[in-house]
Amino acid sequence: MASVPHIAVIGGGSTGIGIARDLSMRGVDVTLVEQGNLTHGTTGRMHGLLHSGGRYAVADQKSATECIEENRVLRDIASHCVEMTGGLFVKRPEDTEEYFQKKLEGCKECGIPAEVVSREEARQMEPHLAKDIDKAITVPDGAIDPFRLVVANAASAKEHGARIETHTKVTDLLVEDDEVVGIEVEHASGAGKHVHGVEGGTEEIYADYVVNATGAWAGRIGDMAGVDIEVRPSKGVMTIMNIRQVDTVINRCKPKGDADIVVPHETTAILGTTDEEVDDPEDYPEKQWEVDHMIDTLSELVPMLEDARTIRSFWGVRPLYEPPNVGSDDPTDITRDYFLLDHDERDNLQGMTSIVGGKFTTYRMMGEEISDHVCEKFGIDAECRTADVPLPGSEDFSVLRDYMDEFGLRSPIGRRSVERLGSRADEVLKTDGPNPTVCECEGVTRAEVQDAIDQSGSDLNAVRIRTRSSMGNCQGGFCCHRMANELYGEYDELTTREAWDELLQERWKGQRHALWGQQLSQAMLNYAMHAATQNRDNDPADGTPIDFSAFDNGQAVTTGDDAGATDVATDGGQHGD
Amino acid sequence: MAIESDVLVIGGGLAGLTSALSAARSGADVRLVSYKQSTLRNASGLVDILGYTPNGEGPLTDPYDAIPDLPSEHPYKTVGLETVRESMELFDEVTPQYRGSHTDTNALLPTHGGTIKPTARYPAGASAGVASDSRDVLLVGLESMTDFNAEHAAAHLDAAGVPFDVRGETIRFPGELRADAKVTRYAKMLDTNSEVTVRGRKKPVREAIAELVNTEIENESRVGFPAVLGDDHTAEIRQELGEKIGADVFEVPMGPPSLPGLRLEDRLFEALDEAGGMFETGNPVEDFEAEDGHIEHVLVEKNGAMVPYSADEFVLATGGLVGKGINSDREGVFEPIFDCHIDHSEDRYDWFDTEAFGDHPFASFGVTTDDRLRPLDGSGDLEFENLRAAGSVLGGYDFAAEKSGSGVSIATGYEAGNHAATEAQ
Numbered sequence A: 001m002a003s004v005p006h007i008a009v010i011g012g013g014s015t016g017i018g019i020a021r022d023l024s025m026r027g028v029d030v031t032l033v034e035q036g037n038l039t040h041g042t043t044g045r046m047h048g049l050l051h052s053g054g055r056y057a058v059a060d061q062k063s064a065t066e067c068i069e070e071n072r073v074l075r076d077i078a079s080h081c082v083e084m085t086g087g088l089f090v091k092r093p094e095d096t097e098e099y100f101q102k103k104l105e106g107c108k109e110c111g112i113p114a115e116v117v118s119r120e121e122a123r124q125m126e127p128h129l130a131k132d133i134d135k136a137i138t139v140p141d142g143a144i145d146p147f148r149l150v151v152a153n154a155a156s157a158k159e160h161g162a163r164i165e166t167h168t169k170v171t172d173l174l175v176e177d178d179e180v181v182g183i184e185v186e187h188a189s190g191a192g193k194h195v196h197g198v199e200g201g202t203e204e205i206y207a208d209y210v211v212n213a214t215g216a217w218a219g220r221i222g223d224m225a226g227v228d229i230e231v232r233p234s235k236g237v238m239t240i241m242n243i244r245q246v247d248t249v250i251n252r253c254k255p256k257g258d259a260d261i262v263v264p265h266e267t268t269a270i271l272g273t274t275d276e277e278v279d280d281p282e283d284y285p286e287k288q289w290e291v292d293h294m295i296d297t298l299s300e301l302v303p304m305l306e307d308a309r310t311i312r313s314f315w316g317v318r319p320l321y322e323p324p325n326v327g328s329d330d331p332t333d334i335t336r337d338y339f340l341l342d343h344d345e346r347d348n349l350q351g352m353t354s355i356v357g358g359k360f361t362t363y364r365m366m367g368e369e370i371s372d373h374v375c376e377k378f379g380i381d382a383e384c385r386t387a388d389v390p391l392p393g394s395e396d397f398s399v400l401r402d403y404m405d406e407f408g409l410r411s412p413i414g415r416r417s418v419e420r421l422g423s424r425a426d427e428v429l430k431t432d433g434p435n436p437t438v439c440e441c442e443g444v445t446r447a448e449v450q451d452a453i454d455q456s457g458s459d460l461n462a463v464r465i466r467t468r469s470s471m472g473n474c475q476g477g478f479c480c481h482r483m484a485n486e487l488y489g490e491y492d493e494l495t496t497r498e499a500w501d502e503l504l505q506e507r508w509k510g511q512r513h514a515l516w517g518q519q520l521s522q523a524m525l526n527y528a529m530h531a532a533t534q535n536r537d538n539d540p541a542d543g544t545p546i547d548f549s550a551f552d553n554g555q556a557v558t559t560g561d562d563a564g565a566t567d568v569a570t571d572g573g574q575h576g577d
Numbered sequence B: 001m002a003i004e005s006d007v008l009v010i011g012g013g014l015a016g017l018t019s020a021l022s023a024a025r026s027g028a029d030v031r032l033v034s035y036k037q038s039t040l041r042n043a044s045g046l047v048d049i050l051g052y053t054p055n056g057e058g059p060l061t062d063p064y065d066a067i068p069d070l071p072s073e074h075p076y077k078t079v080g081l082e083t084v085r086e087s088m089e090l091f092d093e094v095t096p097q098y099r100g101s102h103t104d105t106n107a108l109l110p111t112h113g114g115t116i117k118p119t120a121r122y123p124a125g126a127s128a129g130v131a132s133d134s135r136d137v138l139l140v141g142l143e144s145m146t147d148f149n150a151e152h153a154a155a156h157l158d159a160a161g162v163p164f165d166v167r168g169e170t171i172r173f174p175g176e177l178r179a180d181a182k183v184t185r186y187a188k189m190l191d192t193n194s195e196v197t198v199r200g201r202k203k204p205v206r207e208a209i210a211e212l213v214n215t216e217i218e219n220e221s222r223v224g225f226p227a228v229l230g231d232d233h234t235a236e237i238r239q240e241l242g243e244k245i246g247a248d249v250f251e252v253p254m255g256p257p258s259l260p261g262l263r264l265e266d267r268l269f270e271a272l273d274e275a276g277g278m279f280e281t282g283n284p285v286e287d288f289e290a291e292d293g294h295i296e297h298v299l300v301e302k303n304g305a306m307v308p309y310s311a312d313e314f315v316l317a318t319g320g321l322v323g324k325g326i327n328s329d330r331e332g333v334f335e336p337i338f339d340c341h342i343d344h345s346e347d348r349y350d351w352f353d354t355e356a357f358g359d360h361p362f363a364s365f366g367v368t369t370d371d372r373l374r375p376l377d378g379s380g381d382l383e384f385e386n387l388r389a390a391g392s393v394l395g396g397y398d399f400a401a402e403k404s405g406s407g408v409s410i411a412t413g414y415e416a417g418n419h420a421a422t423e424a425q
């Protein structure tokens, strides 16, 4: 066996990327492949809660304990991705006192700092809480940006020599004599497609070991080698509001239920969620009642949500795993814990381990455990350092000062750029040219967009998740074309046009669940800007060639004169004199 | 004492203004009330009649040819081909700044996204940019203007197969503008021809720009800038730049805030004033009183008070989803002033198509009318005998897909104004 083994990691969600960082920091040679862009799967479609563990403190104490441990670690190593908002478990009169006490006890047992606050105190913290709530428990919940966190992990893995290929799908496992020896992948890059990494075509990547971190898709990878992985994908809806109605994470203090949490995230608040088993992680129904249910039920905690404007809704699929002998009927009963499935021990298939289940909050711990497992196999004696070494962007917190003067940015934009970039702000924002705003809703400047293009290639959706450009109130109405304008130059016109189209489609997707009131008016405005003014729905560059000579060539017009129709040579016009 | 007029027009967009103009010209005593700036602030300033059929055929060379084959619910069918022509004659007469009236044929104009679009009338300022002219083009972008990338637009036009060579170059706008300066700031500097300092020497901004362009231009005889070339002196600015550069200068229409759109709005208010119409802006119509299907007056909200405005005839020209003449909530779609019936599915997931540029039912939301533009209720009866609707408050057409927005507003505004004036006298 080679002294430095080569490990292939499948899946560019939080789990896979956490593994890639950990292994590469231990000096192992890593290739990570992801079929879409980073966070294409569940990681890009989650609620953004940095769990304190409070939610699991009664029913799933192992998960709860892991959450609070990792909550502390991430505040430290990923400070630029975390906003410590604090959280509340709110009891309404109809919720039982018995459960409230259990929650409080559970938190204490798991080491989660928890305190009871009165109605008045709670409403002082969050004035928009309903007037008739009873009381609440405070916990150290927070908000976390999954995109920024995954990108920072990827950057760190790359710094340590990892190869990361996005838009690269595993189409088969290479199996020889009951041992997985590598993966066969298809690169979706190439002219007119995403230009990033290897261009086009298939590739066989041989590896000493394969880690399957494909979450809800894990079963499909298993199928490629004939092993069963019983992932039970369970979908949940999240609805994004146009403003932050609350600045604290608001949980309903009740055993389990849908629509019981509001997470403030950047400029928005996100309502969630549901828990319903689905067959296919890529194709499941998205229904109006689910969105209505979020608004109606959460209005019991925060009444102003009833009439607030929502900007889009999206669904994610939990990669829940249940050991074969449990057999829960209700997906909410399935543990949130994670499982490491060594296929050698389990299925007599060497060379591969799958990791399934878990939470985003515990991604690093999952990475550590599987890295330990892999290192042990190869007799590598290297410490895990991911809990101690800050992620790129979080190294030096002192850079979070006011950049307004230094970068000539208007203050809210300057502040938000710096919050997003953390300690990378200097490096990214110091440019020679002017640095105008590309996305006004989220305050994203040209320098940030250019930095994201450098990192992610021609995929504008990848630029979007890195910068938040096009993710605000107008949902890209005013900035999709600007992002395309930034891409052009580095990439040719055709590549740019296709990336632009993809971005428009993606932006449309989630808005469809918010189409009433102001957001419907916004959608009409966006549609008019893109179709009526820009004619992107009938882009002549996409369609059949136009006979230009059949149209008005403006020849009857003398230019540069607004004096009136009188001095216009008319050839058929009946008026003007 | 109540405010009274023959015809009261609600809404000061293209439809309301055309309607007030045509009523005033027919001799009626007209008043127009409008709440906010109109949709022209968002629109390109190009005046489309019909660029594509509802099933997507096009670009059409002759918009008038296609009108007879439109579906019966289309507003052009309601008013008829002749009215569309007459209404455009009125438009041409009051807007000498516009071109395209010399022919029935559509023109293809480049816009800031780098595509070309079919349109029927275009500002004189955009006219040297028509895509069927074979002279070569240089597009000039401004470094901090993210809405327009000249090189990108040029490459995009080239991909569309335009019959000329086109290049893009980017310059830094002279002077000390912030990176996020509004388009109106650029326009103002050009209007006043402010002095700027270039390499230690002071000179007027127009001259400074011409010098920058002269270092980039090759043998192009047309030069396009984003539409920021002044607000009050746009013709003069174009002419001066053109002389200094030695080429015809044109503006490429842009997104909001659109100076060409705002210039058109200003011009139409001016024309209404010339025709003797009265108007006031800034306060919304909130409610009305009616008896036996006859509207007595509407109530305008002014600093908390509700002021009645009575008239014989009323024109509803409050715009569509964008202008807020049509509104919606989770339960349904409605017209906020008179609660006129709006046809729509109960299931709001039927309001849209899953593709970004699919066939969106919401784009055609609006009131349905009889053949004299009077709104009908759900069972096909008149909502009110003395109310007419015009412009994008009307249903039955998707202006964004068809490229028919301004044309429909002008044609229906004209017709509603005429009918209202006739009835009132």
Ligand SMILES: Cc1cc2nc3c(=O)[nH]c(=O)nc-3n(C[C@H](O)[C@H](O)[C@H](O)COP(=O)(O)OP(=O)(O)OC[C@H]3O[C@@H](n4cnc5c(N)ncnc54)[C@H](O)[C@@H]3O)c2cc1C
Binding pocket: A010, A011, A012, A013, A014, A015, A016, A033, A034, A035, A036, A038, A039, A040, A041, A042, A043, A044, A045, A046, A047, A048, A049, A050, A051, A168, A169, A170, A171, A213, A214, A215, A216, A217, A234, A235, A236, A237, A238, A273, A315, A316, A317, A318, A319, A357, A358, A359, A360, A361, A362
């Ligand atoms: C509605 C909802 C809300 C949630 N909220 C929270 C929360 O607030 N806080 C929290 O901590 N956790 C939350 N979670 C859980 C958390 O999001 C997930 O546990 C976590 O993101 C899973 O990450 P992952 O990397 O395992 O899976 P994924 O992010 O799904 O990553 C798997 C990746 O594998 C890729 N892949 C699949 N097949 C292939 C192939 N053949 N070739 C190449 N690549 C492939 C996929 O494209 C995908 O990107 C939530 C989950 C849901 C569903």
Ligand SMILES: Cc1cc2nc3c(=O)[nH]c(=O)nc-3n(C[C@H](O)[C@H](O)[C@H](O)COP(=O)(O)OP(=O)(O)OC[C@H]3O[C@@H](n4cnc5c(N)ncnc54)[C@H](O)[C@@H]3O)c2cc1C
Binding pocket: A524, A525, A528, A529, A532, A533, B010, B011, B012, B013, B014, B015, B016, B017, B033, B034, B035, B036, B037, B038, B039, B040, B042, B043, B044, B045, B046, B047, B048, B049, B283, B284, B285, B286, B317, B318, B319, B320, B322, B323, B324, B325, B337, B390, B391, B392, B393, B399, B403, B404, B405, B406, B407, B409
């Ligand atoms: C982004 C965009 C791009 C476009 N591009 C083009 C194009 O390139 N070419 C083209 O031909 N067309 C284009 N259009 C379409 C065209 O601009 C519109 O169809 C047209 O301007 C609509 O005019 P309108 O008078 O019907 O409505 P609006 O212009 O919306 O006017 C409605 C007016 O009514 C007022 N109002 C509303 N409610 C009340 C109330 N309660 N009381 C008093 N006043 C009220 C509003 O404040 C507003 O002033 C575009 C539209 C958009 C949105």
